Amino acid sequence: MKKVDVSSRLIISKLSELEKEETRALLIASYKQYEKDYEDKSVWEEYKANISSSLEKQEVEQILVAKQGKEIVGTLQLFCNGKTAYNKLELEIFDPIVRLLAVHPKARGRGVAKALLKESLLYAKTKGARCLYLHSGEMMKEVISLYERLGFKRDYSKEFSNQDILVKCCRYDLYKGGEENECQSS
Numbered sequence: 001m002k003k004v005d006v007s008s009r010l011i012i013s014k015l016s017e018l019e020k021e022e023t024r025a026l027l028i029a030s031y032k033q034y035e036k037d038y039e040d041k042s043v044w045e046e047y048k049a050n051i052s053s054s055l056e057k058q059e060v061e062q063i064l065v066a067k068q069g070k071e072i073v074g075t076l077q078l079f080c081n082g083k084t085a086y087n088k089l090e091l092e093i094f095d096p097i098v099r100l101l102a103v104h105p106k107a108r109g110r111g112v113a114k115a116l117l118k119e120s121l122l123y124a125k126t127k128g129a130r131c132l133y134l135h136s137g138e139m140m141k142e143v144i145s146l147y148e149r150l151g152f153k154r155d156y157s158k159e160f161s162n163q164d165i166l167v168k169c170c171r172y173d174l175y176k177g178g179e180e181n182e183c184q185s186s
Contacts, residue, residue, distance in 0.1 A: 010112065012119045015063035015075070020055050022072050023065055027051050030102035037139040043163050054100055059084040061096070064119055066103075066112045073107035076100060076116045078123055082133075082158075091158050095129040096120070101143070113143075117150060124174060131171050133158065138166040151181065 015023060031051055038044035055063065059079060066074035077100045079085035082093030098120050103112045124132040134152070136144050148154075152170035159169045174181055 009068070010073075010110075010115050011067045012064055012115055013067065015055070015065050019065055019072060023063070023075050024052055024055055026072055026075060026104055027054070027100060027102045029104060033105070034137065034139055037137075040163075051100060062123065064116055066116050068107070072104075073110075074101075074103040074112040074116050076102070076120065078120060080127070086135075086160075088160065091160065093133050093158055095131045095133060096124045096127055098132065098134040101134065113146060114150060117147075121172065121174065125180075129174060131173055133169060133171050135159075135167045135169050137162075138168055144168060144170065 028048065028051060031048070035044050035048075038047070054060070054077060060077050061080050061084070062078040064076050064078070065072045076098050079097045079099060081095065082088050082091035082097065085093075085097040085099055098117070101113060101116060121132055133155070134147065135158075136147070147170045150172075152172045155169045155171040157169075158171070160167050172181070
């Protein structure tokens with residue numbers, strides 16, 4: 001991937017067909033840091049293959065990309081509910097879910113994830129949702145901390161195990177006390 005120019009303005013848009021390969025490379029580069037956390041390397045390889053093929057899944061409602069100039073520096077995927085995101089009706093999630101939030105390692109700490117999540121909150125509101133959900137593997141401590149700083153709360157009732165990994169759930173309540181809730185500053 002090219003050098004990330006963080007001085008130019010960040011633009012959030014829907015993924016175009018021409019941006020798929022660059023986005024796929026960004027996803028793999030972003031998640032590679034977790035490879036060492038997988039004792040069973042075949043589980044990592046399966047996860048990496050799922051990440052790579054995720055851009056082709058019909059269940060994805062929308063894929064957003066964050067661009068600085070012409071370069072993609074972040075992405076995430078939006079699903080309508082728990083069934084489309086994970087094929088897990090038992091989660092009883094009927095509001096939108098964010099999956100595979102990724103920021104290029106060289107662009108981290110620059111507000112890319114926050115901008116993508118703010119756009120996701122707008123998407124959830126247009127869908128008439130009460131909440132926006134996301135899940136992260138237990139080893140993703142830094143990103144879970146980011147979600148909490150932005151106003152997401154842990155929802156233990158929507159967590160599950162994938163292989164031997166606890167998949168933690170965070171929920172952002174779009175309305176508090178009848179009023180619209182805004183994504184907090186980090």
